[in-house]
Amino acid sequence: MIKNYIKIAWRNVLKSKGTFAINIIGLSTGLACFILIGLWVKDELSVDKFHENDKQLYQVMEVMEANGDISVNPDTQGLLAETMAKDLPEVEKATTFFSLVSEGYEFNLKTPDNKIVKAGAIFADKPFFEIFTYPLIQGNTSQVFNQKESVVISESLAQKIFGSSDVLGETIDCTFFGMSVLAKVTGVMHDVPENSTMQFDFVLTKGTLFDMVPNFKEWSNEGTNTFLTLKEGTNIEAFNAKIKNFVHAYSNDTRFLSFVRPYSDAYLYGTYENGVRSGGRINYVKLFSIIGLFILIIACINFMNLSTATASKREKEIGIKKAVGSSRSSLIIQFLSESVMTVLFALAVAVVLVIVLLPNFNDITGKSISLNIDALTVIYLLLGAIVTGIISGYYPAFYLSSITTIGILKGKVKTSFSEILARKGLVVFQFSISLFLIVAVLAVYNQVQFIQNMNLGYDRKNVIYIERDGPLMEKSEAFLSRAKELPEITNASSIQGAIAQSGDNSNTSGLDWQGRDPEASLVFSIKTVDYDLIETLDIEMAEGRSFSRDFGTENESLIFNETAIKAMGIENPIGKKINMWGEEKIIVGVTKDFFSSSIHETIQPVLFRYSPQRTSQFVFRVAKGQEAMAIESLKDLYAEFNPGYPFNYSFMDDNYQTLYASEKRVATLSKYFAGLAILISCLGLFGLAMFNAKQRAKEIGVRKVLGASVGRVVLLLSSDFVKLTLVAVLIAFPLSWYAINKWLDGYAYKADLDYSVFIYSFIGIVLITVITVSYQAIKAALVNPVESLKSE
Template sequence: MKHHPPQKPLKFLRWFCREDYLEEIEGDLVELFEQESEQSPHRARRAFVWRVLKYLRPGFIRSFYTRPLAPTAMLKHNLLVTLRSFQRYKASFLINLVGLTAGLACALVLYLWIQNELLVDRYHTNDTRLYQVLQHTDEQGNITTGTGTTGVLARTVMAEIPEVEQATTVVPAQWFTDKGILTLGDTRMRLGGQYAEPNYFQVFTCPLVAGDPAKALTDKYSILLSRTTALRLFGTTEDLLGKVVEWKIGFSQGLFHITGIFEDIPTAATNPFDVMLNFEVFLDDRPWLREWGNSDPNTFLVMRPGADIGAVNLKLSKLLQSHLKETRHSLSVQRFSDRYLHGRYENGRPAGGRILYVQLFSVIAVFLVGIACINFMNLSTARASRRMKEVGIKKAVGAARSALVVQYLLESLLMAFLSLALAVVAVWMLLPTINSLTGKTLMLTWDMHLVLPALGITFLTGMLAGSYPALYLSGFRPALVLKGKPVTPTGGLLARRGLVVFQFVVSVVLIVTVLVVYRQMDYVQSRNLGYDRDHVVTFELEIIPQPTEEFLAEGGTFERSVESFLQEIRQVPGVVQVANSAHTITGYHGRLGGIDWRAGEDDNEMMFSNLEVGYDFIQALGIRVLDGKPFLRDAGPGRRGVIFNQAAIDHMGLADPVGKTLRLWGQEKVIVGVVENFHFTSLFEKVEPLVMQLEPRGTTMMVRLRAGEERETLARLETLYHRHMAGLTFDYRFLDDTYQALYASEQRISTLSRYFAGIAILISCLGLFGLAAFPAARPEKAIGIRNVLGA
């Protein structure tokens, strides 16, 4: 039976004995122990301990004192060695440099994008206390969530809920399907207009260049302009208070005097606008919004410090129930700056939103930097055999392992910061393209919110990339290295292989993710929507309203003007068909209830989307009629007629619906047709019940152009437009572009994901190329000698 020397005395010997004596002394002691242990193992152990203690003499004890080098001299030496290493191993240096530069550049772009997303709507002074009221509606067990509330909610909340410090009502510019027209003399501009209550400036941060925020909106006919709008209209922002301009949007038109000039709304805002007017002007055209049963405006609250949000939610719902008996609605609040990233609700509960994109790109950034770090680790450990003698000699002359670790970490940190410099240059050069892809205005600045994270990420990258190679290389034993014995452990080879596999697993995951997103976008673009959106352009007709009953009456001047314009469009060569509606098919659709189809049973448990269209709307867009007929000029009940989609008929449970009568808001209506379900909202939402009402006065024009003649026909339409609306830009959009705009965010995410997946694959392939090239380079000297000898 073979016996082993006692381990503790052996470890003690290795600890105190000089390295130049250790191997010989240890070998002699072990040999003597093996000989004596054959006779008496116990006596051999005692003798081994005694012999170890006999070597505890000054001549054999290693020095425990290391004369410290000057820090600057040591740093200079390490930098010099690092630079020589880069110069000597050019291929590995370039592969690592390209990989880390690409990884850090992508991480920098993603950090800029993520930071931009996280800062949306957070510029308000009251950000942490600013909340928006949400209204939840129970529609037969399915709860929908929206931002529309009654126009009198804010003032009631201020009076009845003590936790609320300020409450205000806002109608954002995005509520309108089209921009308004601001007129000064012969100058006319299309602008986004917002309506707000006088205390708006106590709730939101909107600095004024001119005017008093406490009085700017107190007058009903006051108007505020943005700095850019004022400069475009007047060429200056000074001495403008009191000047009169004309504002028109929809059927609303009037003269307003300027009471303030505000700074342009930041790009990090979800509700940008160019002009602001008093909320009372909006209510004058929509008096029903003064009642509790109707909703549309947005309500915002500023909570008192320490307010209990749960208690506020409970009080809001009780407040609504006190004014609306047996209501299907409930209210809650959400922090306003959270709406952008957490704006999706399913069945009345938060269900994520754009925060998923932030999380996705955060993971991608980590993976890209991680893949680049793995390349550095693999190439550094793979060429360890080239640096074994360097390590052995340094250790033999007394270099501590910690000093070697510092040297190799410095090498990786220098590589990381050099890569950061190149990454910053690359991102700076590509920023215009990046902004075009992201639809944002990303900028490289010296802001500490950018500089410190960039330096921190780079430092961590350098430490991570250099940690394993530093520990691996510094662990070589000098005696074995200088004797030329193999020192590469099997574990190191397995680790490299595992890291390479991990690289490509990450790359494959990214590819699969990109393919899923691509298939989704391909589905969106190729999906049959139930209507034909090809070669259709939309634009707005502007008619100056007149303050007479005859003007807006059925068959009045307004309706005749719209029909006359439609007739002129039909005469334009290249026009196949034309129709009008109150909104575009993908735009805002009102929702209404109170439809009585059960012979006296008013069913308010279901809301219907409402689309007001002209006579030729269904025919022009190729919507399939399943039963009955579309709206006809010379036949049918005229404006008494309504058309439902199949989803609405299924909900109402009507058999043979055509010809049946029902009541809508107390007025008798006749069902003249049923159309096939078509997508008038996002494909991510199911098709809702829809009622289509006849509205010949709709000012949204939809013109189908003959294929191949689009440019010439658009030029003719522009000439016709300017003949009727001088001074305005012919602002048209193709219906397909309007539809694609619904998925602009998803399209950008898909494009960015493809680029980042491609870069991940490139970095992984670079690392694999470096590992594959290294074994081929190792036998160069042997091949050269053989060639010289005649092989």
């Protein structure tokens, strides 16, 4: 029986090569898109899920009301982990964690042959490797941090420094920001997997961190992260209620409230609004899952429409089979089998497409996804193809099997109104989805362009960052002086961190001033800078002055932005005294507002302090068009001042782009997916137009004999499809308007969703429809009437 079905299916392919090709192209494209999105979603859902303690692993979060908002952040006190482990019986183990990698900093490690290797470090305490699953190749997880001067390094870093992974007992000289640590290798771990949000090359102890940053030992300071494993059966709601005010018992600062969240939820559910979790990357996972499903549905709709539309070619086959005793159920099985076989063939083509497209897909998404053809994957793909085949062939199978034998043999089979309505409804559904995606792509593009072109309050173009480390820590002034003499450099300075970055840990609430509202809670972002930083970045002064050598030491001077002065309620701020961490400072200037983080957030209070010895990177303004020459000149100068240290640089504009990497990826992926949806819809439309032209060949011949022009015939064949497009517009526009506005609500500053987006979308979809249908319409209109009427 199956062999017979295959023979019949093959004969039908040979009879309708055009229809089969359209079905294969549409289905394989839809399946390939669905598989790619499925692989991406699987990868997203796997992030941080590999830890053996995943179900018990939690992160402590802090809630604080500041600057008129309720903020949630992972920064906690350095002593919180060990204190919770001691005081709370629900806590099985706890670890303190601090990452320099997430801050964009690297250590300099000296190799045995005195070369410098840069590597990313984290700090943690003894339970770290017992809580998190980062397997050790060498060393004991419970003993690697028995001594403060211990270090655990990755296998690849061991190979890079020592040329071997058998390095227990070796000593590494680690330097960072002028501080040096001699650490003994007590463990070697496997490289951190890509689906870990923690990325690092080696781990130093918490004791080393506290030596480097003594303030972390004080309850009044935050900055480290705290992770816990809770005992099985712990009621999380009750535990959160218990620890809400936990910090208050040890700190006079009662602003902080604590709660825990599952550690592996942070990647997908990391966004909070006004203290309440509001989503995160999970929104993109849901969005692209829906898009992938819709694209596959569009491909299935094409198959349904073309199968029912071309049913007339199989009427005699069905009639004869029914006349010789074939039951309706056997016909349904036959047609469903043919549908499944078609989808299986399309699946094979789709798998090839996925393999070919994966490298480009990984470039767009920033991942390293692979298609592993193992037994489980094959089973999932086959089951998916069978389900898709059944869904695609369900309606055609029941429609074709319901045709009556007498009607077929008399040649009086007519297309029912319900069949036409269903077919048109499916076309409307297809184009509603395509139109929704077109509007979404244009709206996302507008927002990305808005981000690129908006006034940030500083000039990010032609600015180069170079890390300040090694001997340069002591020779910064001379280095900057020599750099300013280069003809390609128009100005230079230094700063700690970056002028704009996400998750800035350099902030303080330790300011006091005359007239301060005791109930107000203000947090200031601190920008630690050298002379000329404000001028180098072209930040405008609203009043007063910037830091200047003309005024001697500037250690007692502060500069605020306009938002800070407004929040502080200070009038005529120049010359006013501020108490900062117990020391008296003076306001010497106020800058105009600028963005110190992404435009997802409103502009926050910012203060500048002069402390060049605390800056971490140099900032150079380069003459336009002289970037390549400036890099070469700076490289030579860097080698002179910092011999043996690798020359690493970055452009400020590139750093800015990383703040919006998600938006750019969404824009790019949306563009491709929208294009695929439109392509598949057009294939279906093309097939229907081709069938429609054949069905109405005699009508067209009669009209031409009676004097109808080619244009009139084209209009006749195209008008029905254009009307369906207009119906799709009425459905898609309200839905897209609502969805896009919800997406834009995630930005504090956003582009207006104006009518041009909808106008362009409308014109685009109508043009696509007309162009797709017109080819077949013109082809039919140009046929000699004699050819279509000679059989009458």
